[in-house]
Amino acid sequence: MTALVEPRFAFGRNWTSFLGMLDDARIATATASLSTMLDRADLRGLRFLDVGCGSGLFSLAARRLGASVVSFDLDGDSVACARELRRRYFSEDPMWDIREGSALDESFFKSLGMFDVVYSWGVLHHTGAMWRALDLIRAPLRPGGRLCIAIYNDQGAWSRRWATIKRRFCSSPLWRAAIVGTFVPYWVLRGLAADVVWGRNPLRRYTEYRGGRGMSVWHDWIDWLGGYPFEFAKPEAIVAFMRALMKDEVAPTLASRVLTAVAVLHFDTGHAARAVPLCEEILRLDQAEGERRLTAIHLQVSGCILMEVGRSTEARTVLDQALAITTDLGDDRGCAWVELALADLDLRTGHWAAAKRKLTRTIETFERVADLQGIFEAHRSLGDLAIGQGRSAEAVTPLRRCLQIWENDLTGKLERARILARMAPAMAANGDTTTADTYRAECLCIVSDLGLDVDCLLLPPFVPFS
Ligand SMILES: C[S@@+](CC[C@H](N)C(=O)[O-])C[C@H]1O[C@@H](n2cnc3c(N)ncnc32)[C@H](O)[C@@H]1O
Secondary structure (H helix, E strand, O other): OOOOOOOOOOHHHHHHHHHOOOOHHHHHHHHHHHHHHHOOOOOOOOEEEEEOOOOOHHHHHHHHOOOEEEEEEOOHHHHHHHHHHHHHHOOOOOOEEEEEOOOOOHHHHHHOOOEEEEEEEOOHHHOOOHHHHHHHOOOOEEEEEEEEEEOOOOOOHHHHHHHHHHHHHHHOHHHHHHHHHHHHHHHHHHHHHHHHHOOOOOOHHHHOOOOOOOOOHHHHHHHHHHOOOOOOOOHHHHHHHHHHHHHHHOOHHHHHHHHHHHHHHHHHOOOHHHHHHHHHHHHHHHHHHOOHHHHHHHHHHHHHHHHHOOOHHHHHHHHHHHHHHHHHOOOHHHHHHHHHHHHHHHHHOOOHHHHHHHHHHHHHHHHHHOOHHHHHHHHHHHHHHHHHOOOHHHHHHHHHHHHHHOOOOHHHHHHHHHHHHHHHHHHHHOOOHHHHHHHHHHHHHHHHHOOOOHHHHOOOOOOOOO
């Protein structure tokens, strides 16, 4: 077994304190998040291994979804927390086994048997030997099983700075006090300032915080500030490492799906250039696999990424290939999505008439198959078309349709902001400056709320308002 890295953060103590505020709402959030991740509402008949179970909240969630669960953690206090949760909710349950053990102990892993789901959220980067832990964690996974891991992203110099802060946090009570006393007031004040500016109740960010997984803001802060040992890696490095280890066990389609998810993440966070080499790898894997529907989707994603980095000719070639496959498969909806991407390419390159023809066709298809996201995006592009042609007033009708679609959908906030950013100049062009000002203010408010830059709202050749 690998020797333990010191100093170490007392995760278990943090979890013990978290247990005091664990309620039904947090458990329900955790259960829903696990169910969403696994894309299943029912885990009956499955074996679930929770590696580094911490508070035991996700073992409890898996048990609630019906799985037979084995949980373990290195930290005795974490193990005690998981046992306390079992006592509260599944007392004397033979289908929930909780042990103390290490993710770096090969023989311990082997003693646990095989599992349908091996779950290790935010753990392997805290073991002190992340790559070895990634290697060992394959052992208990049944062929065809699911491995769910979360590893801190490599953010370059910032990740290295955080490693220093965390090591100091764990090295002495004085450093701990200094670090908590610096960062916590900073985060509190930053949140307060944003709430005051946007007229929100400043307490709500704490009372309603669930972190998407049922966590608490204070315990997440302490876990983040103190979580040491601390390692990190780029998602593509993890995929490459696992593929090299698992070879035939990782189907090319799985690898290409994961790489596509990473590419989309880069794209969505404004780093399309980083996604380009991934696209080449994805298409190579797809060629080997020959799964045509998947290939078409990946070609479409690659086309959009190439378009974003200004490689229009290559983007068109790739999108034309996607269109040929979807047409051949008789997939109307797939064709409409590819045509929408091609229309966006026409928009960017000033081929207005071609864009309009494609958009009209895609809207017809999306309306026929009731694809709301498609209807939304096609109308948004139609609005862009009018604005791009210098006929902003004509943008109002399609953009109004966009607003109607997501009117009651909170998750569509950013989409709403994107439309408002287009609506403001369009309304001004229509002579309605009061509405234009209202739209502009709401849009800036949403963007700031989401912690984004206003530049994220519009794609070239359109320039966002200042
Ligand atoms: C950030 S917590 C995550 C807890 C839990 N997985 C969750 O999602 O809430 C990290 C946990 O990993 C545990 N851990 C660290 N090194 C470990 C090791 N070598 N083996 C097992 N657990 C370990 C810590 O004790 C801690 O409870």
